[in-house]
Every structure is written in C-alpha cells, then in structure tokens.
Amino acid sequence: MIRFEKVTKTYPGTSQPALDQVSVDVEKGEFVFLVGTSGSGKSTALRLVLRETRPTAGRVYVAGKEINRLAGWKVPRLRRQIGTVFQDFRLLQTKTVAENVAFAMEVTGHSPKEIRRTVPATLELVGLSDKGDRMPDELSGGEQQRVAIARAFVNRPMILIADEPTGNLDPATSVDIMKLLDRINATGTTVVMATHDHGIVDQMRKRVIELDTGRVVRDEARGVYGFQH
Numbered sequence: 001m002i003r004f005e006k007v008t009k010t011y012p013g014t015s016q017p018a019l020d021q022v023s024v025d026v027e028k029g030e031f032v033f034l035v036g037t038s039g040s041g042k043s044t045a046l047r048l049v050l051r052e053t054r055p056t057a058g059r060v061y062v063a064g065k066e067i068n069r070l071a072g073w074k075v076p077r078l079r080r081q082i083g084t085v086f087q088d089f090r091l092l093q094t095k096t097v098a099e100n101v102a103f104a105m106e107v108t109g110h111s112p113k114e115i116r117r118t119v120p121a122t123l124e125l126v127g128l129s130d131k132g133d134r135m136p137d138e139l140s141g142g143e144q145q146r147v148a149i150a151r152a153f154v155n156r157p158m159i160l161i162a163d164e165p166t167g168n169l170d171p172a173t174s175v176d177i178m179k180l181l182d183r184i185n186a187t188g189t190t191v192v193m194a195t196h197d198h199g200i201v202d203q204m205r206k207r208v209i210e211l212d213t214g215r216v217v218r219d220e221a222r223g224v225y226g227f228q229h
C-alpha cells in the first residue's frame, strides 16, 4: 500500500537529510507505529506519502503508483484516499460537529442525500451520536479528536495517517482514541501513526518502525517503543 524505495529527503538550505535512503513496505491493512526522537524524520515521511513534499532521491509508491510522477491535477484524488489526523485536531471552529464531518464529503463531491445518510452513521461509529449539533469548542479534547477521526474516515480512505494523535490527550482518553483507530484499521484501512507515546506503543504491540536521524534503525512486528525520550 505504501512503499519507500531508497527515499532521501534533504530540505533546501540544510545539509543533513531529514530522511536518508529509507526503504520500507507497508501492506494493505497493516497498523504501523513510526517512532523516533524529535527531528528523526517521522513527519517528513508522512508528508511524502501525501505528496506535501517530494523526495530528493528515491521513490514513494502509494497503492502501486509512484506518486512523485503523478500529474498535479491527480494529487487531490490521491489525498482524498488518505485520511489525516493531527495532534491539534484542526477542526473548523465555525461549523458544528456534524458539519465538520459533512464538509469532508461535500468537498469530495458527495450528494446531500449520501451526506445525510453517512454522517450520522460515522458519528455513531466514533461514539458522538448525541453531539452532532455541538460546536468544536464545546467538546473535550478527546471528543474533538473523535470528530477529526470521523472526518478522516467518512470517505473510507485506504490509508489513515495520524501524526501524534494522542499528543494532547490524557492517558485514558488516549486509550479510547487508540481503540477507535484499531477499529478503523479492522475495516481494512491501513494506519500509519507517528507517536512519542510509549504507553500506547507498548500496549498495542503493532509493527514499529524506528527512525534515527533519517534512517530506519528498527522495523519490528509486534514491537515496543524501545527507547528513552
């Protein structure tokens, strides 16, 4: 589903590459934790999958296509197939919970009828059936992250990318969010999650890929967080 072939990314004006000859294969339906100290290259790897940045050398494939070779007009279609969740939720503050989720369907061209049918079902999936009319700032952090996950999942993406999704949440709420990501993964969506959350990684025992100064230094099935930071 995601394949990096000797990917190097050196940002303009820097000498040390953010990613250095990274080769990794993630199969459809896998759940992968990306770990490593701050600045090790995790976000860069995620941004490459979304084609928000391009490799300096090497190839990035998503669903069999080398995405650096995609025509510019095809990039929105690629991104529509990838849901994203971030530490800071990134909800639209002027829209209700239901409108935030509906918006993701509007921009992908779904009909009002489809939206009316799908949004309540998705809010139910994330446990927010009764909060559709609330504004984001009326919700707890955990609830806001659920909305963000509903929005990321409503179009049934083939990949879900999560960059520190539990970074602003307490441990108990983080566990709930991980259960939700696990359920989404169980529907067949490939999940790649960058995290500094030792507890979560150690508890879930999924595949762990560790980066250190842009290089893959560990790639373990059912791994643990494994270092002190």
Ligand SMILES: Nc1ncnc2c1ncn2[C@@H]1O[C@H](COP(=O)(O)OP(=O)(O)OP(=O)(O)O)[C@@H](O)[C@H]1O
Binding pocket: 011, 012, 014, 017, 018, 036, 037, 038, 039, 040, 041, 042, 043, 044, 045
């Ligand atoms: N737009 C940019 N321009 C220049 N250098 C960048 C840019 N983005 C990231 N870098 C550098 O690339 C390296 C990797 O950064 P990246 O954000 O991918 O790390 P990270 O592992 O996600 O870190 P964190 O855990 O703090 O989010 C760092 O040295 C960083 O300073």
